[in-house]
Amino acid sequence: MDIRVHGSGPAAPFLSAQDRFETEHDLSLPVTVRLKDDPDERTWAAHYDDYHVLNISRQAASSAMASELALHEFAHMARHEQAHPSHTQSIDEVLYLALGGKRVERRQLAHCYQIANHMKDIYADDITLSVGPGKKLLAFLESSLATAVADRPNPPSRPGLERISPSADPEITAVNAAFALALGERHDLLEADHRLYDLAHAAAMDAPGVDFEGFRQRFRELAEEPDSSTYKQVLVDATRSYVGDERMAAE
Template sequence: MDIRIQGSGPTAPFLSARGLFETEHDLTLPVYVQLREDPDERTWAAHYDDRHVLNISRQAASSAMARELALHEFAHMARHEQEHPSHVQSTEEVLYLALAGKSVERRKLSHCYQIANHMKDIYADDITLSVGPGEKLLSFLESGLAAAVANRSETPTRPGLERLSPSADPEITAVNAAFALALAERHDLVDDDHRLYDLAHAAAMDAPDVEFAGFKRRFRELAREPDSSTYRQVLVDATRSYAGGPGPAAD
């Protein structure tokens, strides 16, 4: 696995992640690690005909999660090279199939992309967690969900109901909680009394119209090696469950 780090910054996390990754996997194309200045820039992988690019801020590259972030993105690169259905399926095609003839809020359409990304992450982390420990990932999921649940609105959503998750989008927060719990259960990272269950319950209570249990089941039980048709149908069903509605198609 050829890795090339561009820009000044730490190199150890990427080399350590490569060492873990290569115990069971490899990449055909070289990986260029692009260290960026913006500390708020999220970590993501880009794919080209002749290379993969791992974009990461110097701050993230210096964090305690740096190795795990790099390993996760290497896993996405592997899925891309495998032409895994989760990484080659067009989300736009799924939205058309699932929501044609429906009227859907734009915010919910954007959330559908996040649901598709969660499914990609499940399949990437099937690789990540096959070669590396899950403790840091579990702590990362727990802290992120705890921060969301703690950001409560002082104004109830409706009389008698206190909002338990972020005031902006409690519905996608519930889906995010289902993803976190599903990933943890899929890889046996949590005991029955883990705090993640309480946090997920709080997020689900704030979004009663979201099928929390259904989304958790979908994420947790994604087939390990689906064919393209099966994967497309699962994503269509998830999209309809979250954003389906009556009326004309959204523009």
């Protein structure tokens, strides 16, 4: 596995992630790490015919999560090289199959892409968590969900109108919570009293129209090696479940 870091910044986190990754996996193509100036630049991987690219901000590369972020992106690269259905299936094709002929809100379409990305992350983290402990990942998921799920406001004058997560979209927050729980449960990372359960419960209560338990089960029980047809149907079903017939209007 060949890694080359471009830009000024620390190389140690990427080399550490490489060492952990290579205990059980490898990449056929070289990896170019590009350190970005923008502190808000998200960490993401790009794939080309003869190399992969890991884009990350210098701030993220200097954080306590840097090695774990790199390891996660290496896992995405491995899934891409394996031509795993989760990393080759066209999401646009899935949306056409699931929602063709219907009118759907733009935000819901964005959420459908996020649901598909959650499934890609499940498969990437099956690799990530096979080569290292999940303590930091679990803490990251807990922190992210806690940020989205705010404390209850003061009791309103009309019961039932309060929202537990007033600053975040409650529907996708509930799906995100289902993903976090599912990943933890899939890899036996959660004790019964873990705070994620309380946070997820709050998120689910705030979005009663979302099938929280259905998404939790769907994420947790994704088949390890699905064929392309099976995986496509899983994505179609998840998309239809999220959008729901009552939210779609025929054109």
